[in-house]
Amino acid sequence: MPGYRQARLAEFLRDEISAIIQRELRDPRLGFVSVTRVELSPDLRHARVFVSVYGSHEEQEAALQALQGAAGFIRRLIAPHLHTRHIPELHFKLDRSLEHAEQVARLLYQIERERQTDMAGTSKDDDHS
Known part of the structure; x- marks a missing residue:
């Protein structure tokens, strides 16, 4: 073995x-x-x-x-x-796996922030309709 x-x-x-x-x-x-x-x-x-x-x-x-x-x-x-x-x-x-994991985590965090910003903007648009 x-x-x-x-x-x-x-x-x-x-x-x-x-x-x-x-x-x-x-x-x-x-x-x-x-x-x-x-x-x-x-x-x-x-x-x-x-x-x-x-x-x-x-x-x-x-x-x-x-x-x-x-x-x-x-x-x-x-x-x-x-x-x-x-x-x-x-x-x-x-x-470099730790660096790579950190970079992926940073990108995921950035995507999540952008999603939240987009959703906040969408709900404001819905309020003014």
């Missing part, structure tokens, strides 16, 4: 990498970073680590560079806890 093993390993990596970022990395470019998910290749040799970074686009890019630079260090800290033949190569990616 490779799907189950892959999912368990991805969850373990997410938790371990999160802890390492919080406790071990002292890079000032790493402001508020959270690991949102990890996707493993079928052979378990590569892991895409999705992170959410609070800050401007420049701060997000700087945090990604810091994480990619620390990937080897993170792998070495994870290695003793992993019981696999290979320690996956870590590839950090920005998770």
